Amino acid sequence: MRSSRPPPAPDPGRPRILILFCLLLGALGLITTKLFALQVTGHRGLSERAHRQYQRLVPLTSKRGSITDRNGRDLAASLRVSSVFAQPAAVEDPARAARALAGALGLPAREILGKLRSDRPFVWIRRRVEPDVAEAVVRLSLRGVGLLPESRRYYPRQELAAHLLGFVGLDDRGLEGLEFQYDTLLGGQPRWVTAQQDARGRIVFRTEEADGPPGYDLILTIDEVLQYVTERELQAAVEKSEARGGTAIILDPHTGEILALANVPTFNPNRYQEAESFARRDRAVTDAFEPGSVFKVFLAAGALEERVVQPQDRIYGENGAIQLGGLTIRDHEKYGWLTVADVIAQSSNVGAIKIGLRLGKTLYYNYLSGFGFGSATGVDLPGETPGLIRRPRHWSAVSLGALSIGQEVSVSPLQVATAVAAVANGGSLVRPFVGKALRSADGQVVRETAPLVLRRVISTETAHRLTDILERVVLEGTGKAAAVEGYAVAGKTGTAQKLEPATGRYSHGKVLASFVGFVPARAPRLCILVMIDEPKKLMWGGAIAAPTFREIAREALLYLKIPPAQGEQVRLARQVALHAARHVD
Amino acid sequence: MTDMVSTPLADRAGALPHPGAASRFEAVPSLVVGLLLLLGVLFYVWQHIQVVRTGYEIERLRQERAALVQRNREMTLEIGQLTSLRRVEEVARKRLGMVRPGPGQVILVP
Numbered sequence: 001m002r003s004s005r006p007p008p009a010p011d012p013g014r015p016r017i018l019i020l021f022c023l024l025l026g027a028l029g030l031i032t033t034k035l036f037a038l039q040v041t042g043h044r045g046l047s048e049r050a051h052r053q054y055q056r057l058v059p060l061t062s063k064r065g066s067i068t069d070r071n072g073r074d075l076a077a078s079l080r081v082s083s084v085f086a087q088p089a090a091v092e093d094p095a096r097a098a099r100a101l102a103g104a105l106g107l108p109a110r111e112i113l114g115k116l117r118s119d120r121p122f123v124w125i126r127r128r129v130e131p132d133v134a135e136a137v138v139r140l141s142l143r144g145v146g147l148l149p150e151s152r153r154y155y156p157r158q159e160l161a162a163h164l165l166g167f168v169g170l171d172d173r174g175l176e177g178l179e180f181q182y183d184t185l186l187g188g189q190p191r192w193v194t195a196q197q198d199a200r201g202r203i204v205f206r207t208e209e210a211d212g213p214p215g216y217d218l219i220l221t222i223d224e225v226l227q228y229v230t231e232r233e234l235q236a237a238v239e240k241s242e243a244r245g246g247t248a249i250i251l252d253p254h255t256g257e258i259l260a261l262a263n264v265p266t267f268n269p270n271r272y273q274e275a276e277s278f279a280r281r282d283r284a285v286t287d288a289f290e291p292g293s294v295f296k297v298f299l300a301a302g303a304l305e306e307r308v309v310q311p312q313d314r315i316y317g318e319n320g321a322i323q324l325g326g327l328t329i330r331d332h333e334k335y336g337w338l339t340v341a342d343v344i345a346q347s348s349n350v351g352a353i354k355i356g357l358r359l360g361k362t363l364y365y366n367y368l369s370g371f372g373f374g375s376a377t378g379v380d381l382p383g384e385t386p387g388l389i390r391r392p393r394h395w396s397a398v399s400l401g402a403l404s405i406g407q408e409v410s411v412s413p414l415q416v417a418t419a420v421a422a423v424a425n426g427g428s429l430v431r432p433f434v435g436k437a438l439r440s441a442d443g444q445v446v447r448e449t450a451p452l453v454l455r456r457v458i459s460t461e462t463a464h465r466l467t468d469i470l471e472r473v474v475l476e477g478t479g480k481a482a483a484v485e486g487y488a489v490a491g492k493t494g495t496a497q498k499l500e501p502a503t504g505r506y507s508h509g510k511v512l513a514s515f516v517g518f519v520p521a522r523a524p525r526l527c528i529l530v531m532i533d534e535p536k537k538l539m540w541g542g543a544i545a546a547p548t549f550r551e552i553a554r555e556a557l558l559y560l561k562i563p564p565a566q567g568e569q570v571r572l573a574r575q576v577a578l579h580a581a582r583h584v585d
Numbered sequence: 586m587t588d589m590v591s592t593p594l595a596d597r598a599g600a601l602p603h604p605g606a607a608s609r610f611e612a613v614p615s616l617v618v619g620l621l622l623l624l625g626v627l628f629y630v631w632q633h634i635q636v637v638r639t640g641y642e643i644e645r646l647r648q649e650r651a652a653l654v655q656r657n658r659e660m661t662l663e664i665g666q667l668t669s670l671r672r673v674e675e676v677a678r679k680r681l682g683m684v685r686p687g688p689g690q691v692i693l694v695p
Contacts, residue, residue, distance in 0.1 A: 073665070074661065074662070074665045077658065077661070077662055077665075078658075079655065079658050079662065080651070080655055080658075154662050156662045156663075156664075156665030156666045156669065157665065157666075157669045157670075157671075158666070158669060158671070159671075160669065160670075160671070196640075198637075224670065225670065228670040228671065232671075232674075485688045485689065554688070558691055558693070561693055562693075563693050564693070
């Protein structure tokens with residue numbers, strides 16, 4: 001039996017399956033093509049894009065090193081603050097954003113709107129804002145507006161040592177003073193590091209620390225207490241004499257360390273923009289003056305060293321007037337016969353000119369150069385003037401006489417102090433300096449400044465003989481007001497008439513009153529210079545600069561616990577014992 | 586992954602009820618493998634989440650530390666400002682009525 005089966009009827013669904021299969025195949029082909037495009041041909045660009053999305057560059061601000069006095073007291077330090085910036089292209093609604101930012105920053109909305117509509121890719125809205133302001137900006141959550149960390153410099157002691165410290169600009173770079181001089185060492189190295197962020201821009205991973213490598217801390221030779229006393233007494237002297245300004249310096253005569261340096265008028269480095277340039281200039285270093293009679297110290301040093309005079313040699317004072325190249329130079333009193341020591345003690349111009357004539361041009365010039373006049377001292381402060389002293393071949397007939405009384409020469413206050421320090425320390429010129437050491441963030445001292453003796457200018461014997469003479473200036477001469485009870489003081493007064501720029505003649509009303517000396521005279525610890533510029537009252541060095549020296553010296557000696565002379569100590573002890581005995585009775 | 590493992594089990598229990606011991610343990614190896622795979626995947630995900638979470642925590646602590654360091658610096662500077670000698674002298678003179686010792690009133694004892 002044959003079984004017959006009907007031929008299978010054509011499956012009506014088959015073409016549809018075929019079509020579906022083709023469609024699926026086509027779709028698969030499209031997907032494969034797209035995948036190929038994404039994974040192979042576009043791989044590099046896309047992976048870079050992804051990289052950019054989940055990685056972000058983070059600025060590492062480096063902390064600027066602090067500046068401290070010799071005892072570690074902070075004089076300048078940095079704080080991290082935030083600055084508000086915008087990327088104008090990314091800001092969605094500039095007008096609304098400007099209004100919101102104006103409220104948070106306290107700036108006019110129009111000013112902010114102008115910045116937000118800028119063509120530039122990046123604009124600062126406000127730099128170095130307070131922490132609460134920064135938080136307010138964060139809370140606004142404005143697209144295209146952000147905060148960047150920056151550093152802000154603070155000077156906690158306000159005006160103290162302002163001229164030495166200087167200040168930094170908006171970009172955290174030093175502009176004046178030690179901030180400028182040591183800028184590369186104080187400032188750290190700002191860097192950028194890569195961090196991973198999530199979809200909301202929050203940092204997930206960062207391999208680096210929160211800060212970049214910090215700068216070195218700078219330790220100064222300055223002593224805060226001595227600096228304060230110097231500034232206070234100088235300010236009082238300038239006010240008392242109604243002067244235009246003043247300068248005072250304390251040096252360690254043996255090492256050249258500057259223990260204090262002050263100028264009046266001064267300024268607050270936290271608000272340096274508000275100060276005039278005259279007040280901001282470190283005039284102790286940058287300005288040169290005709291020194292006047294304090295220069296007789298160096299004339300006497302040369303003359304004693306060359307043995308052209310002896311302290312007891314007698315010189316006729318010409319009754320207070322001498323003719324020199326057609327000019328009459330007068331003394332403040334009509335002197336007759338004076339010893340060389342008296343010439344210096346009484347500050348006789350006639351006597352000094354006669355000593356200068358005996359010493360001669362070349363030798364005098366050599367000594368002045370030896371004491372450092374006409375060349376920079378090499379102090380680590382910016383803008384130092386070398387002063388001006390012409391070579392002997394350019395001197396006129398009156399030059400030797402004029403130079404003998406401190407005219408026809410310009411010197412900086414620091415040069416005078418350094419030169420007198422050479423007399424104080426026994427005849428060696430030392431380089432003054434203010435940067436004592438550099439310390440790294442981990443507390444290691446990486447560099448220390450060693451005292452540097454530049455040269456020997458006079459012998460120790462001459463220095464001692466000159467010290468005797470300078471002691472007489474204070475004991476019985478023009479510098480009596482500089483005497484400090486219990487201590488031997490050596491020094492010299494000076495009252496220099498200033499040149500009128502308009503007429504080129506010496507002014508009768510404008511003088512530079514000065515006193516420079518050292519204490520204790522026999523074992524000097526402090527060399528102090530005081531210069532009062534254009535006092536309207538008390539116009540003599542002995543009347544205003546000498547008492548200021550005394551006040552500074554008295555407090556400095558007490559602070560440094562430098563005991564008085566031996567005999568004086570016994571006298572004071574007896575006084576105390578007597579007082580105690582009376583109290584018991 | 587859980588569905589892939591549970592579906593054959595459900596089939597065996599309902600549609601193909603073979604009570605023999607061999608068939609009962611037939612699915613055990615694949616079940617164990619599947620479970621291990623699942624655990625592996627879960628561990629990987631957990632680890633990843635932990636790393637991310639720790640990253641956030643480190644960043645938060647870093648910011649907290651930076652804020653504290655900043656506050657410390659601010660306070661040090663504030664101390665510096667309050668102990669400036671100008672201010673100390675002013676307080677001593679005006680508020681406490683102190684005066685500077687005159688000459689001879691201070692004797693240094695060596």
